[in-house]
Amino acid sequence: MFRRQFLGLGAAVLAFGLSLCGTAGADPLPDLKGRTIVAVTENAYFPLNFTDPKTGEGIGWEYDAMNEIARRLDAKVEWKTSSWDAMIQAVQAGQFDIGMDGISITDERKKQVDFSDPYMVSEQFMLVRANENRFTDAKSFAADPKLFVGAQAGTTNYFVSVSDLLGGDDKSPRLRLFETFGASVQALKVGDVDTVLMDKAGAEGNIAASPDRFKIIGNGLGHDEFGFILKKGSDLLAPVDAALAAMKADGTLKALDKKWFYDYRAAH
Known part of the structure; x- marks a missing residue:
């Protein structure tokens, strides 16, 4: 931020990446015991987050990444949308648990919110x-x-x-x-x-x-560097970082890159 239809090789690569979760030697991830994470995005930063023109649903790299983080942590995601100019303040106030919109990690923003480890460099x-x-x-x-x-x-x-x-x-x-x-x-x-x-x-x-x-x-x-934003002191920060580290180590983040930046574009 490449259209939908990510079957074939792209899906196979993603499935391969996901199948590596929990391989021998990997540290167990935190268990959030079914907790609901309220996540927010703008739905306007293609291909990280946008509205599927066929279904009207939010899709993209960040949707897939956050849904996979939640799956690994035994959590559920409740998706919300917000304008960009209100998002950081809303997360800062605790209206949402985690926000994403290709948000660059800066010292100024760190004064307002906590950032996850970077998930993408741009x-x-x-x-x-x-x-x-x-x-x-x-x-x-x-x-x-x-x-x-x-x-x-x-x-x-x-x-x-x-x-x-x-x-x-x-x-x-x-x-x-x-x-x-x-x-x-x-x-x-x-x-x-x-x-x-x-x-x-x-x-x-x-x-x-x-x-x-x-x-x-x-x-x-x-x-x-892009990172997810969370309220200062959020207890979700360490679990999210742990899941991101596992997804980077097992190839899932690269598989998401391929899915959204190459396969989606080629299919549409």
């Missing part, structure tokens, strides 16, 4: 229209005052846009803000902005979703 890339030829990278974009970048306020995309494309000027008239990440991509599609920053998987997902409409230019910008 760089930001410039998504542009497929016929774009006025600029080829961040430097040439910055040099042309007629170009605009779209972003969702408070996100990693926003901060990297300001620092790497606009010289640190968060008041620049070249910065156009949108309420959702999807709205910024739509603005790029129709020509209201000239680039939107996003992680490589998300950029490739949008290219796959709209063939011949988008492309990626330039090199990666910034370097971010």
Whole structure:
């Protein structure tokens, strides 16, 4: 943040990864004894979390990862949705147990919430229209005052846009803000902005979703680690980290990468 239908090799790889759980030598995971974990996401960061256009249900990498964490911990997940700008505060206040939306781990956010161990590392890339030829990278974009970048306020995309494309000027008239990440991509599609920053998987997902409409230019910008967010002092932090470690060790996280970043895209 690649469409649904993840049968065949992708499902086989995922099943293989899951079958490795509890192999000899692995430490037993905490048992939450059927506890319900209230999880929240925005449903707007493809392919990490989004709405299946066929069923209307929330799907994606983070859904699968959280459901698998709960399964391993003998817990249940109750899914909720929230806007991005309210999510961190809601988790901080205890309205939800755990939140996810491709949230970058930062020192500032650590003052508000606890983060799980990282589950994904991301760089930001410039998504542009497929016929774009006025600029080829961040430097040439910055040099042309007629170009605009779209972003969702408070996100990693926003901060990297300001620092790497606009010289640190968060008041620049070249910065156009949108309420959702999807709205910024739509603005790029129709020509209201000239680039939107996003992680490589998300950029490739949008290219796959709209063939011949988008492309990626330039090199990666910034370097971010994504983590789940929990209320300060949450007793779920250690169990979630333990499950994540097991899923990394047995190949499940890589299997989820393959499922959502490659197989889903190839099928749709």
